[in-house]
Amino acid sequence: MQKSKKLYFITSNKTKFEEAQEILGDIELEQFDIDLPEIQEIDARKVVRAKLEAALAHHEGPFIVDDVSVRWEALNGLPGPFIKWFLKSFSLEEIHAMLEKLGNTATEVSLLIGYAKNKDDIHFFEGQVTGEIVAPRGEYFGWDPIFQPEGHDKTYAEMSREEKNKISHRRLALDKLKEFLGLL
Amino acid sequence: MQKSKKLYFITSNKTKFEEAQEILGDIELEQFDIDLPEIQEIDARKVVRAKLEAALAHHEGPFIVDDVSVRWEALNGLPGPFIKWFLKSFSLEEIHAMLEKLGNTATEVSLLIGYAKNKDDIHFFEGQVTGEIVAPRGEYFGWDPIFQPEGHDKTYAEMSREEKNKISHRRLALDKLKEFLGLL
Numbered sequence: 448m449q450k451s452k453k454l455y456f457i458t459s460n461k462t463k464f465e466e467a468q469e470i471l472g473d474i475e476l477e478q479f480d481i482d483l484p485e486i487q488e489i490d491a492r493k494v495v496r497a498k499l500e501a502a503l504a505h506h507e508g509p510f511i512v513d514d515v516s517v518r519w520e521a522l523n524g525l526p527g528p529f530i531k532w533f534l535k536s537f538s539l540e541e542i543h544a545m546l547e548k549l550g551n552t553a554t555e556v557s558l559l560i561g562y563a564k565n566k567d568d569i570h571f572f573e574g575q576v577t578g579e580i581v582a583p584r585g586e587y588f589g590w591d592p593i594f595q596p597e598g599h600d601k602t603y604a605e606m607s608r609e610e611k612n613k614i615s616h617r618r619l620a621l622d623k624l625k626e627f628l629g630l631l
Numbered sequence: 632m633q634k635s636k637k638l639y640f641i642t643s644n645k646t647k648f649e650e651a652q653e654i655l656g657d658i659e660l661e662q663f664d665i666d667l668p669e670i671q672e673i674d675a676r677k678v679v680r681a682k683l684e685a686a687l688a689h690h691e692g693p694f695i696v697d698d699v700s701v702r703w704e705a706l707n708g709l710p711g712p713f714i715k716w717f718l719k720s721f722s723l724e725e726i727h728a729m730l731e732k733l734g735n736t737a738t739e740v741s742l743l744i745g746y747a748k749n750k751d752d753i754h755f756f757e758g759q760v761t762g763e764i765v766a767p768r769g770e771y772f773g774w775d776p777i778f779q780p781e782g783h784d785k786t787y788a789e790m791s792r793e794e795k796n797k798i799s800h801r802r803l804a805l806d807k808l809k810e811f812l813g814l815l
Contacts, residue, residue, distance in 0.1 A: 484681070487669040489716055497668070522729075523720040529713050532673055536707040545706075548733055 454562075455479040457502055457512040462588045463617075467511075470612055470621045474628065481505060483512075491516050491528050492571055495561035499569055509564045511624065515616075516557050517590075519580070521549035530590075539583045539593045552580040556594065558620040562627070570627060574619025638746075639663040641686055641696040646772045647801075651695075654796055654805045658812065665689060667696075675700050675712050676755055679745035683753055693748045695808065699800075700741050701774075703764070705733035714774075723767045723777045736764040740778065742804040746811070754811060758803025 453475045458464055464478045483501045488494050491514045498512045517530040526533050533542065546552045557575040576596050583592035585604030592604035596614060603611050612618050637659045642648055648662045667685045672678050675698045682696045701714040710717050717726065730736045741759040760780050767776035769788030776788035780798060787795050796802050 485671040487671040487678070487713070489719070494671070523725065525716060525720050526713075527716070529671070529710075529716065532709060532711070532713065535673070536709050541707070545733065549729065550732070 453477065455502075455506070455508065455510045457481060457483065457498065457510055463513075466608070466612060466615075466617055467621060469608070470618055471625060474625070479506070479510065489527050489529075491557075491559040492561070494528055495559055495571070496569060499561050499563040500566060503563060503566055509562060511560055511562050513558055513560045513617075513620070516559065518555045518557075519546060519551075520553040521546050521551035534590055539590060542590070543580050543582050543593055546580050554578055554580050554594065556616050558616040560620045560624055562624060572620045572623035572627065574616040574621070574623065576614070576616045576619070637661065639686075639690070639692065639694045641665060641667065641682065641694055647697075650792070650796060650799075650801055651805060653792070654802055655809060658809070663690070663694065673711050673713075675741075675743040676745070678712055679743055679755070680753060683745050683747040684750060687747060687750055693746060695744055695746050697742055697744045697801075697804070700743065702739045702741075703730060703735075704737040705730050705735035718774055723774060726774070727764050727766050727777055730764050738762055738764050738778065740800050742800040744804045744808055746808060756804045756807035756811065758800040758805070758807065760798070760800045760803070 454477070456464055456467055456476050457479045459480045464476070468476045481502065483498045486494055486497045495512055495514050499510055502510050502512065514528055515530060516527045518524040518527060537545070555575060555577045557573055560572045561569060562572070563569045578594055578596040580593050581595045581602060584602045585592050587604035592602055595602045603615065638661070640648055640651055640660050641663045643664045648660070652660045665686065667682045670678055670681045679696055679698050683694055686694050686696065698712055699714060700711045702708040702711060721729070739759060739761045741757055744756045745753060746756070747753045762778055762780040764777050765779045765786060768786045769776050771788035776786055779786045787799065
């Protein structure tokens, strides 16, 4: 078990950082905003590992970095880690309309967190949530207004941040990280 | 104008290499099969530039490397350089069925060739062809059976290699490279 209580979270996204800090609670997180090249790989572990190795070449760890994958059944599991390009190229309404036309809105979202103390000490923690893409409801960040997790009648965006943090893919992955760090 | 008549073409794909050699004719091409990381970027120039820089770090040039982008109107211009992941996740029939369901099969394919003598001497040459995604006809490699260029009644796969090499996105890009090299 690691004893370190300070972690660098590599992200340029303030909301992601705040969510992570809220969930991790005790652990002191520091935002580390460094622009790392992202490799083109469908396997999120390879994407995350390459980022951790690049970060370790710049600065001492430990680091965490994450990557979100979204799998649409209608697209045979794509776009996976390429979701960000869909969010840049489509409005949320258009994503919903596309999946409706394809006749299948089933969605699995997963967050992969990579933790690295050094190059030989890299660990992965994954949280997955299944649900549906719906017409946008609520306002928040990213694609939260169109994702409704299974067993809920609200989209991520309609939930309070506390509600979302109890059930989100980020929560599930961060819980595994916390357990690993011996803090649960 | 460059006078060099020997070029290293960075590719692991033998058919691509043969097509390029046939089109380039006079220029002596050598296949350089090195596994370079591909960055995750929608801008093909950034993808190609990163590969050229990585290759130059290993070996003396001049190098060419290419990247294909496919833009589907039904997907607001995606998948772009991420086409390879669609070809891994979908059968050709499924790609056609998906675009039919979305009501738009219009497609633009472009080949971007990057040429580098050294890090400060990088040039780009692009060839674009518009057309439609159709039900698979003919057998060849990649997605050739489902791409029918505008103004033709054959798919790429139904054309002889000579026919295809006269009109393809690869031909258009390689012609620009040849012109640059002073050989046209």
